[in-house]
Amino acid sequence: MSTDPPRSHLPLLLLLVTAILLSAFTFDHGLVMFDEGHRLAYAERILAGERIYRDFWSVYAPAQFYLIAGVLEGFGRDLLVVRLLWVVVRVGTSLALFRASLRLLSPPLAFLATLVWLLVPGHLHKAFFVFFPVVGLLIVLRVAEGKSA
Incomplete structure (x- = not known):
């Protein structure tokens, strides 16, 4: 019995690790x-x-x-707590963006599109403004495909 994750989950896991690592580099920017x-x-x-x-x-x-x-x-009540919140929001936004991109692009291009978003310079808290529109897009795409949201 293999303990390796299924291949279909590898891009998602890779993206999760990438999002966390990239967020860690900008975590303490002042x-x-x-x-x-x-x-x-x-x-x-x-x-x-x-x-x-x-x-x-x-x-x-x-x-x-x-x-x-x-x-x-x-x-x-600590700035560190809020910074961790922004990391969670940024990682969640990345995963939602990847899932939405998969409905429109091939897996490598969906990964690349999400990676480009992760590499756009800016502070972590800016992900909050992107999270809800991306989740909304994901819901619209799922409904358009005939799946429940």
């Missing part, structure tokens, strides 16, 4: 005050009982602030 700093400040305000758009305002939709507040409350 604090980006406007982007990261205001997200942390707003999450702290939510934890203090304030509500977005009633007590403070942001140009961004509120989900990310509530997500960060929940993670900080559950795992500790």
